[in-house]
Amino acid sequence: MKLPYAEPYKIKMVESVKRSTKEQRLKWIKEAHYNLFNLSSNKVFIDLLTDSGTGAMSDKQWAEMMIGDESYAGSSSFHKLKDTVKKITGFKYFLPTHQGRAAENVLFSALVKAGDVIPGNSHFDTTKGHIEFRQAAAIDCTIDEAFDTSNPHPFKGNVDLKKLEAVFKTHPKEKIPFCIVTITCNSSGGQPVSMENIKAVSALCKQHEITLIFDAARFAENAYFIKKRETGFENKTIKEITKTFFSFGDGMTMSSKKDGLVNMGGFIALNDEETYKKAITFNIMFEGFITYGGMNGRDMGALAVGLDEATEFDYLESRVEQIAYLGKKIVAFGVPVQKPFGGHAIFLDANKFVPTIPREEYRAQALAVELYIIGGIRGVEIGTILADRDPITRENRYPDLELVRLAIPRRVYSYNHMDYIAAVLKNIFDSRNEAKHGYKIVEEAPIMRHFTVKLEKI
Numbered sequence: 001m002k003l004p005y006a007e008p009y010k011i012k013m014v015e016s017v018k019r020s021t022k023e024q025r026l027k028w029i030k031e032a033h034y035n036l037f038n039l040s041s042n043k044v045f046i047d048l049l050t051d052s053g054t055g056a057m058s059d060k061q062w063a064e065m066m067i068g069d070e071s072y073a074g075s076s077s078f079h080k081l082k083d084t085v086k087k088i089t090g091f092k093y094f095l096p097t098h099q100g101r102a103a104e105n106v107l108f109s110a111l112v113k114a115g116d117v118i119p120g121n122s123h124f125d126t127t128k129g130h131i132e133f134r135q136a137a138a139i140d141c142t143i144d145e146a147f148d149t150s151n152p153h154p155f156k157g158n159v160d161l162k163k164l165e166a167v168f169k170t171h172p173k174e175k176i177p178f179c180i181v182t183i184t185c186n187s188s189g190g191q192p193v194s195m196e197n198i199k200a201v202s203a204l205c206k207q208h209e210i211t212l213i214f215d216a217a218r219f220a221e222n223a224y225f226i227k228k229r230e231t232g233f234e235n236k237t238i239k240e241i242t243k244t245f246f247s248f249g250d251g252m253t254m255s256s257k258k259d260g261l262v263n264m265g266g267f268i269a270l271n272d273e274e275t276y277k278k279a280i281t282f283n284i285m286f287e288g289f290i291t292y293g294g295m296n297g298r299d300m301g302a303l304a305v306g307l308d309e310a311t312e313f314d315y316l317e318s319r320v321e322q323i324a325y326l327g328k329k330i331v332a333f334g335v336p337v338q339k340p341f342g343g344h345a346i347f348l349d350a351n352k353f354v355p356t357i358p359r360e361e362y363r364a365q366a367l368a369v370e371l372y373i374i375g376g377i378r379g380v381e382i383g384t385i386l387a388d389r390d391p392i393t394r395e396n397r398y399p400d401l402e403l404v405r406l407a408i409p410r411r412v413y414s415y416n417h418m419d420y421i422a423a424v425l426k427n428i429f430d431s432r433n434e435a436k437h438g439y440k441i442v443e444e445a446p447i448m449r450h451f452t453v454k455l456e457k458i
């Protein structure tokens with residue numbers, strides 16, 4: 001008999017989660033105005049809102065918390081982290097920050113001016129935010145295959161080289177402070193970028209004398225996909241792969257809340273001394289002195305261990321394959337999802353799941369609410385509510401995809417939880433034709449409405 005997969009860790013500490021009844025959840029979600037962000041976590045059974053900062057630390061990480069060095073300058077925890085970042089990324093210079101967007105704030109303060117353009121593959125919201133805040137523009141150069149949920153392309157995070165070259169040809173290089181490649185590409189569904197593509201982007205950047213920066217929040221998951229899907233990397237270790245792709249770039253920003261396996265933190269790593277020196281000034285202004293940058297010594301120690309653990313094959317296999325397990329299970333039930341499955345989440349395709357609910361009634365949100373009512377599961381809408389209104393016409397913007405993201409926290413839930421989620425989805429899917437109506441907005445903020453929007457059932 002073929003042996004089933006079993007996780008490469010055992011459990012030393014448990015956290016209870018609250019069960020509830022459907023009646024309770026119907027009452028709670030109404031009180032929350034059908035906005036899942038308004039629910040307190042003790043009203044949620046399985047929380048798939050995000051994989052950011054929600055992972056479980058290991059015994060070795062907790063041990064580091066006890067021996068953290070809280071010295072203002074030059075703490076040993078800082079040096080531990082700096083050495084690990086050097087080992088995994090190869091970049092020469094390192095600056096800690098309190099989270100990923102803080103790394104963006106510091107680096108972009110040093111590099112981005114009004115009128116600049118920054119090409120990349122589906123920039124993450126905060127990245128785009130920090131670019132647009134500086135009156136610069138983010139230009140999406142992701143391959144077209146990324147926007148078709150049924151296309152099985154193995155590297156849907158790839159940059160389209162023709163689109164990138166067009167940007168380089170239509171803008172003077174003084175207006176392009178850098179190109180940013182997000183690994184894995186969060187906004188296109190946790191989809192990886194291939195080594196071949198990274199290499200080609202790097203060559204094109206060099207040819208046009210443009211700096212290449214990685215938004216590396218999920219770099220370890222990206223390396224796992226390269227090992228599994230790209231020829232020539234089968235026998236390489238994850239750490240060899242990460243070092244290889246980072247060698248094609250000039251620097252990175254990192255949200256350590258993802259592949260750092262910690263609950264809070266971030267950093268910048270760079271090769272260029274001049275950029276590093278410019279960034280130091282902003283780091284000291286916004287974050288803290290250069291040997292802590294908004295992080296506690298103990299948290300830097302835990303991050304050093306977390307980065308090491310996150311770049312081990314066994315851990316990554318347990319992480320990515322758990323998500324694929326859930327994906328395969330619900331696909332077998334007929335549930336429409338984005339394929340291939342992402343590195344950190346499963347995305348339900350609400351346009352195919354509940355076409356009976358009009359788009360004007362926020363069908364992806366309706367599906368997310370149903371998942372909560374039926375199973376106590378909290379996902380998040382990535383559809384019309386998130387896409388917000390056009391700033392000029394104030395009309396709803398309807399994106400190509402209406403998705404519900406089920407982000408899986410790292411080392412937190414078991415295969416039984418995956419089976420439970422799959423069963424809830426099957427039950428909802430089997431009665432999908434009864435869903436005729438969604439929601440209407442009764443109150444919303446002028447921007448970023450999804451966090452505070454109030455809805456009413458139609």
Ligand SMILES: *Cc1c(COP(=O)(O)O)cnc(C)c1O
Pocket residue numbers: 052099100101102124126127182186215217218254255256257258265266
């Ligand atoms: C989460 C994330 C960020 C921002 O990081 P925070 O730690 O949430 O500030 C930037 N880029 C990507 C790809 C991310 O996933």
